[in-house]
Amino acid sequence: MYTYLIVDDEMIERKGIRMLLSRMNIRENILEASNGEEALEVFEKEKIDVLLTDINMPFMDGIELLSRIHEAYPGTETVIFSGYDEFSYAKKAISYGVFAYILKPVNPEEFEKVVGEINEKLAKSEREEKRKDESMEFLREHLLYLMVNGQSRSAMQEKTQMLLDMSFVRDFCRMVLLECANNYFEQVNSEQIEKMQSDLQMPFHYLNLNPQQSILFFSEEPDGGWEAFGRKLYRYIREMWDQECFLAVSGEITPDCELYDAFAQTEQLMERRFYHTGNHVFLPFQEEQSEVLVQIDAEILIRQIQQDIRMKDLESLREHFDQFCEKYEHQTIFSQIYIKFMFSNLLKEIYDNLERKDERELDREIDALYHSSNMAGVIQAVRMGIERLETVFRADGGVAKRREVEQIKQYIRENYSDSGMGVDQLAREVGMTPNYLSSIFKKNTGENLSRYLKSFRMERAREMLENTNEKIGIICEKCGFVNVSYFCQSFREFFGISPQKYRDQGE
Structure with missing residues (x-):
């Protein structure tokens, strides 16, 4: 819905333009002003998308108004109405980026054609801006994924150069690792994340790692401290998403701190859930408390x-x-x-x-x-x-440890298309607890088991995109994903490009 401002010193003329807009089913968000000075006052208070103005008016004429608007509000689309068919007016109007110059009396068909073209131009600009924002968001997610998985801030800054402002990373003060069972994060969409931010009144950057894990990056401290906020976040996920989850809050992230170090800390904290069976929120200072009294069954x-x-x-x-x-x-x-x-x-x-x-x-x-x-x-x-x-x-x-790890790797190679495969299922294959399997896998390979599984699936997807003509939906299924949208999101985070664009580049 766009906002229109009609500027004319004659009330009957303003009503006439309003009537023509009404014929196009445009009846809301229409404002009026009787001269250029009043129009500028309206611009200061409202965001105006389309300016429809006469030339001859008292106090400030349409040409001077156009000059002011062109300088202060360059994104505004403008239409001039005039009873003068003079080239000098048209020339000035064009210099100020006027979309159309319409002679009075206004021809309804010409008016509808011009306004229709303006609306189409505005809609196209919105779509392009949305695509640009989405591309920047995809790039941010890709960079965060790389930094969490071992890339330094300086390397990412060099990689992006002037393409992306990295200041948003410098503002991070904490990260919260979330872990849910049943591959729940495959189902989480942007609307749920936006609603969570609104309900909790805490802005954050969201990054999905795999179907069981996601990270929230925060740039400000919550009222009441992180322990209280962690419990609040846990209750929210349990009540609003109907999911049992575990949360690990990192220590303070300073501008010199690498994100992969903060992530490693949250992973270590998350391992404590094996011992603290009734706890769902883990914080760094709990380590200090555990040195006084360890609550382990x-x-x-x-x-x-x-x-x-x-x-x-x-x-x-x-x-x-x-x-x-x-x-x-x-x-x-x-x-x-x-x-x-x-x-x-x-x-x-x-x-x-x-x-x-x-x-x-x-x-x-x-x-x-x-x-x-x-x-x-x-x-x-x-x-x-x-x-x-x-x-x-x-x-x-x-x-024994190497044998179990190789057994897991072999099982992944043979069964990666199984959408139900996760750490829990892999642990059952070798008769271990999930936490213990993750621990020995990381000790032997240096890599998180969930990350290894995702990396393996992503590499298989990339090979299929390069070497087969399979549809993306089929590749998604063969790589163990049930949700095509989530598969495309995961591919973008991992490689920094969508599956379709990756395939197109190789053709």
Whole structure:
């Protein structure tokens, strides 16, 4: 809907122009002024798309008005009405970018033709501006995706040069990693994101990483702090999107901070959801709180240690045993017998996995553990067992972990077209928890498992676009996507260009 301003010192003339607009079903957003000075006052208050003005008026004529509008409001389309068929008027009008010069009395057919052409020109300009904005938004998403995945700010600035203003990245103060199950982010659209910003009254940049993960980039601090805002965001997603989700809030992002470092921090925070089973929001300062009192369910942690032993993952075993010790070391609410019982079970688990088992030696060590006069002795007894395991693990060379990782890679190569494939399904294939699989995959490959899966699918899509004539919808399906729109969005974020344009460039 465009706004029209009719300027003429004769009321009957203004009514006549209004009537002609009405014949074109244009009845709203029509303003009036009786001379050039009044018209300028209207321009200061309203956004005017089309100016319809007479030439001869008191105080300020139409030619001077055009001069002022041309300088101050260059995007305005203008039409001149005049009873003078003089070249000097027409020449001045043309110099000020007038769209049409119509002689009085106004011919209705000529008027409708001119206004129709103006409306078509305005609509075309809007479409071009929208495409330009969309292209810039696609470029921003692509650059953010690259920076989150290892590219530096300086490299991106050099890549874009003058094409894109990178100041929006310098303004970021935090990022929030969101994680939902069931590939929910395939369904999220721009309307949902805009509504979330409006409802939460917090502007952010949205970046989708994969069907399970997205990032929100914030440029301002919320009232009440990030912990309260994180809970508010969690409730919003649960109530408005009907989804259970987890959130990890990064530490402060300074202008010198690389986005991939902030993202790595949120990934590490997100791994804590395995231990904090009732928590959905994770923040950096919770790490400090956990050093005072670790709230980890002992049975879950024991199962994790058992899995570390089975996978021969010495690094994780040490980490989880330290957390286990931290849970009990300074707690007076547990009896000595209970603590010694828990640690002796771990010691037995370790001995069960030694190549040379000596039941009598195990009995002696458990007996020494029970006779320990302090917690340090109890912990030391188990640490000695871990040291024996270390010899076995190092001799094995981590074969078990590499075998599981290669098994996952092979499964992805053979089944990447399965739209239901995600970290949860891959974890079931090798009998691990999703978090543990993600952890050992990253330790062995240096790459996040979800990112590896997306990269593999994107590369297969690129190869199909280059080497086949398959329709984009078919390629989308063959690469494990059920939503063509989401597939195109993911391709743009990954390669910085749409699938169709990528194919066209190669032809």
